[in-house]
Structures are given as C-alpha cells and as structure tokens.
Amino acid sequence: MPPESKLDLLQGTLDLLILRTLQSAPMHGWAISERIQQISRDVLRVNQGSLYPALHRLEHQGWIKAEWGISELGRRARFYRLTAAGRKQLELEADTWARLSQAIGRVLDMA
C-alpha cells in the first residue's frame, strides 16, 4: 500500500462504513473492502487485518448476520447482511457522524 494515499480510519468509522456498505446488499468480506475503496475513490483502504475482526465484532453485537454462500468465484464465502438492529445502529452512527463532521467543518471554516 502506498503510504501517501492511505488515510487512517478514525476509531469507530470502519464500523459505520461496513454497515453503510451492507445497506444495499449482502456482501462478503473482500467485496466490502473493494466497495469502500472504490466509492471513496481509493482514498480509504480497509486493512484486512482490521476488517475481519470488525466483521466478527459487528456480528457478535448482532448488527450484521453472516451465512455461507457461493461466491462469483464458485467457491464458498461468508456473506454478511445487515440486521434490523444494524439498520438502527447505522442511522444512529450516520447521524452522529454528520453532526461531528458538520461541527468540525464549521470550526475549520471559521479559522
């Protein structure tokens, strides 16, 4: 990974991104990381070392659910989908994020 193009994710934002990514459709781990990278135009890269622990954590919290399915490669993969609780959590976190970024933006504008 070229260091200059990498932005470290703020603590907790990875969870938000994963939940948002899964809002449209169930996905497996690799697809999630690819999608985040793609939509963020390569600004955000998800380190696999943090992706899978995060997925397992979210699953444990009951916000996403995993099941085995067949991927486009024809082999087994674990597909994650958002649960109802996850949807609520996403709204909550998105709202928090919006307020936080607005606040930061205002501070920066003023300066």
Added chain:
Amino acid sequence: MRDDELNEELQSHLAFQVRKYLAAGMSEAEARRRARLDFGGIDLTKEQCRDVDSWRRVEAARRNLQHAARSLIKSPVFSVIAILILAMGIGITVSVFSVVDAMLFRPLPVPRPHELVRIASIDRQGRLSQLPSTILDPLKNSTWLRGACGFDTSYDGVEANRMLSSIGILGFTGDCFRTLGVAIQMGRPIVPADDQAGGPRVAVITGEFWRRAYGGSRDVIGQRVRMQGASFTIVGVAEDRFGGLLLGFPAGIIIPLHQEPSQLSGGKKQVWWSVNVIGRRAAGVSPEQANAGLAAQSRWLLEQSVPPRYDAERRGQYVSRQLTAIPAATGVDYFVRRRFGEPLFAVFGICAAILAIACVNLANLMLARALRRNREVAVRLALGASRTHVAGLLALESLLVVAAGAALSLAVTLAVNRLIVAQGSEMFSNFAISLGFDSRVTLFFAAIVAAAASALAGASAWQARRLCRNGDWQASGSRVMQGNGAAQKILIAAQMALTLALVGGASLFGSSLRSLYSLDLGVKAQNVWDVLLAARPAGYQNFAPGPYYRQLVQQAETIPGITSAVLTNFVPFYNTLYQEPVSASENGGSGPEVQADIARVTDGFFSLMGMRIETGSDFRRDEESGAEPGAIVSRALADRLGGVSALIGRYIRVGRSTDYQRLKVVGIASDAQLDLVDPSLTRPFTIYMNSWQQPAAQAGYPVLLLKTAGGALPLAMLRAAVDRGGREYLQRVRTLDSEKDGALVENRVMAYLSGAFGMLALVLAATGLFGLLSYQVTNRTSEIGIRMALGARPRQIQWLMVRQTAGLLAGGIAAGVAMALALGRAIAGLLFGVRAGDPGLLAVSILALTATALIAAWIPARRAASVDPLAALRHE
C-alpha cells in the same frame, strides 16, 4: 465459529485478491505474493478474530489447555515429580488436618452444640472428675441452665443378633435425649419413665452398630440384645452421626442408667451413679455467666446432693469440692486432647512447613522452566501472541499441575486416613475415630489447593511477564539476563533454612525416642504376653472368683510353652495405675501421707516381670481372704516411709476404704516403672496388693500375664482353657513389648514422621538446588566456554558453581539455625532426655544439609567443567 471456517473465510478473501491482480495482468506467482502482502499477518488476524468471538474464548481455553497438557507431557519427569510432590504434600496435610478437626473442632451432632457444658468437680491439679447423679435434680432448678443430664460409658461384651462383641455402652439418665437433642431415625428415644428402678430394660442403638450387627434391617425394633445376663429390648435407632459423647470412644448401645449391667450383677440396689454431667445453657447465658452462676450455687448444689451413706469425713470432702463448667460442644474428653493435642499441632506445623517447601520448590522449578523456554516464548511473541496470553499459558500449566496434584492428593488423604484410623484402634482398645471430608476439612482442602495454585501460577506468570518486559526476545540460550535468578536464590536459601529446621527437629525427636527406649524401667518385658479377659453375657452371675481364677491360672501354667501365669488388674504400660494416699501406721496413729500407685497382682508377678523381692517374700497363692492382708512396697516408697527396716513386718494404711487400713508389709520390691505416663519418674511409689486375698475386689475383667519359654503364645490351648470355664472370653492378646510401643506411640509417631519429613525436605532442597544450578549451567554455557578458552581450568569452573552453592548454603544455615532453635523451644515439652538446643545434634543436621547441597551441586558443576569451549563458542 470453528477454526477451519475462519480459515476458509480468510482464504476466500485471498482468492478474490489474487483474481483481481491476475485481471490486472500480473503473473500467477506475483499475484499471489502481492495478495499475501496486502493481507498482512494472517495468523494475527485469526487471533484477533478469535478474541472477538466471546464463545470462541471457550474454544481458545480448550486449545490452551490442550497445549498446556501437551507441554507437560513433553517433560514427563518434571510433571510427575511436581504432581507427586503436590499430591503428597496436600494429601498428608489434609489428612493431619482431618485428625485435628475430628479431635478438636467437630461438634456433637446435636442442635446448638455450643450451648452444651460439662459440669464437673475439679481438683487442685486441675483434673476433672465425675459427679454423683444426685446433683442433677438441684442443678435442674438453676436459671442459667435449660436442662442437665448425666451419662456414663462402659465397655462390655454384648450379644446382638447372635454376634458377641465388646462395645461401648452408654448409660443415660432419662432426660439425656431431650436435653442433648439427639435425634432418632427409627423407633423412640429413652424417656424419663425408662430410667427408674424396676423400669423396662430398653435400649437405643447407634446407627453404626445397627448396620454392623443388623445390616441396617428395618425390623430391628423389638429385637433383644444380651449383656451380663440381662436382655434388653431395642426400642430405637439413633441418628447416624451420633456415636456417643466421649471423644474417641464411640458407643454402640444406649440404655437407661438404672439398668446398667454393673448394677445387674452386683445385686445391691444402687440409688446413685457417678456420672459425667452435661448441661445446656439457657438462651442468652454466656459461658462466663454460666460459670458465675455455678460458682454462686456451688456449695448449695453440693450440700443438696451428698450421696446417701456418706460418713461425716466423706461428706466434708464432698461439699468442699470445686465445681466448674467447661464447654462441651465437641463432647467430653478424658485424655485424648491432653495427650495428643500438642503432638498433633506439631505434626500439623511440620506438614504445613513441608507443603510450603514443596510449593517454594515447585515455584522455583517453574521459574527455571519458564526461563528455559525463552526461545519458545520468543517465537510466540513474534507470531503475535500477546504477553498476557503467554503469561496465561505458563500459568495454565502450573494450574494443570496443581489440579492433577490435588486430585491425586485425595487418594493420598484416604490412604493416610485409613492408616490413622487403623493405628488409632490398635493403640487403645475401644478407640475409634472417624475421619472424612466434613465441611471444615473440605474448606481447608480448598484453601490449600487455592493457595498452592495461586503461588505456583503466580510464580510462572510473574516470570513470564518479567521475561516479556525484557524487551527483545532473542531466541538464544546464551544470553545472560541481568539480575535473573535473584528471586530463585532467595527461595532456595529460604528452603534450605526450613529444611535445616525440620532436620533439626527430626534429630531431636529421634534422639528423644532413643533415650526413651534405652530407659531402664526395672522390668524385663521379653516373652511376656498380656491377655484381657472379658465376661460372657451372664458370665459373672453366681460367680466365685477365688476358686475360678485359681483354677484358670493353674490350667494356664500347665499349657506347654507357658512358664508362668499371673493375674493383675492392669496391663503394664497400657493402663495408668490409680493412686491412693498411703501412710505407715505408727502406734495406732499414722505418719505423713504419700500418693502411691496401687497394683493388684498374684504370686509370681515379680519374677515374671524380671523384678526382685529385695527384702521379705513374695505373696503366696494359698493365702485365703481370712488371713492377715499383706502388701509389698516398692523400694522408693519404702525409703520414703522411713526405710526398709522400719517398714518390713509393720503395717500401712491405704486410701479410705475400711478394708485397707491395716496391711502388713511382707516384702520390698525392686523399683519398676509399670506405666510410662511420665518416663522421667524412674522410681515411682507403688504398693502391690495380693489379689488372692481380695478376690471380690478384682472379680471381673482381669488381665492374665503369661511368660513363655521364648516361643509364641499357645493361643488355641489358652482359648480352650478359658472357654472351658464358660464365664469369660479372650478379648485381646498382646506382648508387653508392643504395649510399651503403644505407650510411646506419640514419641514414635513424632520421631518417624519428623524423620520422614526431614528426609523429604532434604530431597526437595536437593532437587531445588540441582534445578537452579543446572539451569545456570545451561544459561552460562557460552560464558563458561569463553572462560575456558581464555585458560580457565575445569577445577576453577567447578569452583565457580560450588562457590554459589556455598553462598546459598551459608545464608540458608544462618536463617535455619535460628529457625531450628525456635522450633526446638516450641517442641521442648514433647522431648525426653535431650536438650532442645543440643549443639551436637544441630551440628549433625547442618552437616546433613551441607552434604546434600554439595551432592546436588556436584552434578551440574561437573557438567559445567566438561563444557567444550569450541562447541560453546560456536553456539554464540
């Protein structure tokens, strides 16, 4: 999620990444390499995922456990030694504690046992004695008592379910069941209506006897048991845990006091009994208040309860007695606690010390083991294991060792308990003690297992963390870590100190036992056997003891192999002789009184025991009760009463009984110690009385002393002779030598146990030192190599190792001498014929420790000296 599923998920991720790179035009190999690179540490990720899944932690724990077990199996010698040391240490300590518990702490199985007090009269020497049952009625009026009752224990042959056995018989006053609250599991208890003259002959049996004699059969109620010619109807079975009220001497059968067998054979109607009085404090009355209440009422109580037919003198003595109320929650104790309490605590202390040494040692071995495994730990850390995880793994291994040791220790405890119970009933007849895991023992077991676990697991975890903090983990065995081993050295020195104290204690006990056995008791006990005779049921009815016993002794003497036979009322070394005040009669008056032991014997006793009649003559068998009663006086007593010549042919008074106010001294016997209650009393005052002259006084339950020509006792012929008489049976046969062993049992137990523990401590100390030095040799191989390459000679290298041992030893001895002296002072009361601070014994102990330490150091030192400098340096 299972491990393989996690693996599959991560692999599928890699596959996607590879495909992406392939699509971008990379070669297959390049794509794979990049994908892996992107991913980073795959094991780390797995580890992190595992940490996330809470239920995976169970799986992780299982894996850790498996790993710990595997790593223990990989070093079987260490594991087996560690587990055995722990099992022995914990097992023996728990066993000794269960004895302490049974003797000192276990309450009677009745409601609110702490309310029970024993009320007894106390003499100037602090000895407690029984009270007449006449005191119970006035006592019941006391406001500080809720109730009071009396009991007495005797032992007799009882025939139950066609089985004859000698069991404890508990005579209860009518309200004992109610006052004590002893529960009944079947039938009914003994009630006040049973305990009166002419009352029904009823009995309640204990649960233990119920199972032993009746196999726990439900139709035991209404069955009859026979003792001394009377038959009793069983009306109830007491609850299982109740086995009487005397510590160590369980009863099998409970009858109303008015129906006691001794009463039945006597014929004279008894109106009062000498009993142990047990009272239950009223609610809210403290033990101090109870004693104050008793003190205030004492005189009145005694005046109200003077037994009938007491003359003025006895009455005066009786009412001037002192009364006391002592706690009786654990039952009534005659001598068990006094005799074994102190040795028991000493053994318990030694056990605890051994266990402490064992734990210190194991902790040490674990520390060394953890250090040795630094390569393994380094690899684990490099692979991403957290320090907590590594420390946890090492701690888990120690916990596994403790768990295995604790499990095995249960078997050790059971075996040792069985041994103690068997030895206990060998020691005293009728003695029985039940040991087991009651709540206190279980709690104690749990506590010491927890202590051992936290000590060992703590030591390993602490070492692991310290090593982790040491920064870069070089997977190298040659690194000498700064300041390592200081803790171990202190532990080793502490262990040596404890060992020295134990070995010193063992040498004191051993030497004490030697002086006891080399004591000249004034008797020759070789080839002498003692036989206890007990009555068959009704055996003593219409009994003429004089002719019966004369015939029995004559028959015994005609049995081939038996050279002489004597009847006594005591077993030498086994029974304690009772004492009476003795004085010489002078012109109708009497001289000063001396307390003397009273022994009843028949003719031939002195030659059978290897004693001499110094002046005068032995008793004669043909002397009838009508003749002038005679006595033989021990030399020491004769000297005390005015000298041999002043005494022989004159008269003495013994005790208060009218029969013994005028005994003619027919002989002076050489001094002999016939009991070993106080071994330092080498010239006891003893009066021997002629049993043939007083057959009625010794009727029943006599002791037959037999001397053989050297062979075994012809037991079958002896039994046949006794059985022919039809009145008695052989209750127990032993040699006098074994009686002597029995009398010295505390000393023997202490000597053997402390000796065994001392050896164990030495072995443990040697293992610990060996482990430490071996580890150091391994650790310092390259240093030693460099030294040798620079010209150090093997001798110097050996000295390097030995010097360290000498330093540890010096520290250990300095602390150990202080501890040994303190221990010596603590056990001084248990020693005989040896001074607690004996310098010779201490020197021997120090020598033993030094020799052991040097031997333990020798092997690693030689290994150090044989290091090949080339190989060692290549290692670096």
